[in-house]
Amino acid sequence: MVPISYYLILSGILFACGVTGFLIKRNIISIFMSIELMLNGVNLSFVAFAAQWHALSGQVFVFFVMVVAAAEAAVGLAIIISVYRTRETLNVDQVDLLKL
Amino acid sequence: MAGAVNLLAQRHPINSALSLVVVMGSLAVEYLLLGAEFVAAVQVIVYAGAIMVLFVFVIMLLNAGEEARTKGSKVALLFGVPGMLVGSILMGWVLIERSGDKAVPAGALPGAPKLIGWLLFHDFLLPFEVTSILVLIAIMGAVVLASHPDTDQGKKER
Numbered sequence: 446m447v448p449i450s451y452y453l454i455l456s457g458i459l460f461a462c463g464v465t466g467f468l469i470k471r472n473i474i475s476i477f478m479s480i481e482l483m484l485n486g487v488n489l490s491f492v493a494f495a496a497q498w499h500a501l502s503g504q505v506f507v508f509f510v511m512v513v514a515a516a517e518a519a520v521g522l523a524i525i526i527s528v529y530r531t532r533e534t535l536n537v538d539q540v541d542l543l544k545l
Numbered sequence: 546m547a548g549a550v551n552l553l554a555q556r557h558p559i560n561s562a563l564s565l566v567v568v569m570g571s572l573a574v575e576y577l578l579l580g581a582e583f584v585a586a587v588q589v590i591v592y593a594g595a596i597m598v599l600f601v602f603v604i605m606l607l608n609a610g611e612e613a614r615t616k617g618s619k620v621a622l623l624f625g626v627p628g629m630l631v632g633s634i635l636m637g638w639v640l641i642e643r644s645g646d647k648a649v650p651a652g653a654l655p656g657a658p659k660l661i662g663w664l665l666f667h668d669f670l671l672p673f674e675v676t677s678i679l680v681l682i683a684i685m686g687a688v689v690l691a692s693h694p695d696t697d698q699g700k701k702e703r
Contacts, residue, residue, distance in 0.1 A: 450640045450641045452575075452579075453640050454636075454637055454640055454641075455575075457633075457636060457640070459568070461633070474562075474600065474603065474604055474607075475561060477600075478561060478562060478565050478600065481565065481592075481596065482565065482568065485568065485569065485572055485592070488572070488584075488588075489572060489575060489576075492575075492576050492579050492581050492584060493579060495579075495581070496579040496580055496581070501660055501661060501664055502664060502668070502669070504581050504583065504584050504661055505661060505664050505665055505668075505669050507581075507584050508583075508584065508587060508661070508665070509669075509672060509676060511587055511588070511591050511592070512676050512679075512680065513676070513679065514591075514592075514596070515591055515595065515596060515680075515683075516679055516680050516682075516683035517683070518596045518599055518600075519599070519683050519684065519686075519687040520683050520686045520687050520690070522599055522600070522603045522687070523686065523687040523688075523689075523690035523691040524690055525603060525607070526603065526606070526607070526690070526691050527690050527691065529607050
């Protein structure tokens, strides 16, 4: 018997870790993993609310989020590979072609 | 439970991928506690299986090393840390006080695969089909992006 606020706080912690990693990491793969962490935090709150309101559609939404995350991971990692092939670096500070 | 593991592990350099696997696994246990068996299984298979293998593959392929440390700016230290503390305390207080103390019993909602499948193919049929198109586009995009751009070696192989 765990109150739902604990689940929400854990989900918030996960999301905050994701945001922090997204902002402070320099490695493009680490940034990508932070995005996955944020998605997972949101998924946890989805499942917690679904369990509280007895609505199964929350779990269906988690399923959709996972599918989108998988597609995003595939495309994003392909982008990372092509970036590494052209720039020879994984540091996002050195990929600044669009900067003025 | 999972948050403590995550908080400690996520600060590491590039082998944070492995700590992310731990986070995924503990989240799957969390879903099981909430009664979402199907979601837990999908979490283990898709996240801890497929996506993390993809990550580890790319990390090894690109031979990623330690990341350089940068100095945080003074402004971030001055405003960011107190702001973050105040914000998180406020969030925690609001969540604990206002979300009611209705406890979620363990295994409250039996998320059986049969029920989820029924819901998926009746109420959510259109999003499901749109998702399939999205995945198809993602596959094509990944193949195009990861193939060699100027040599036709990539074309011959496919």
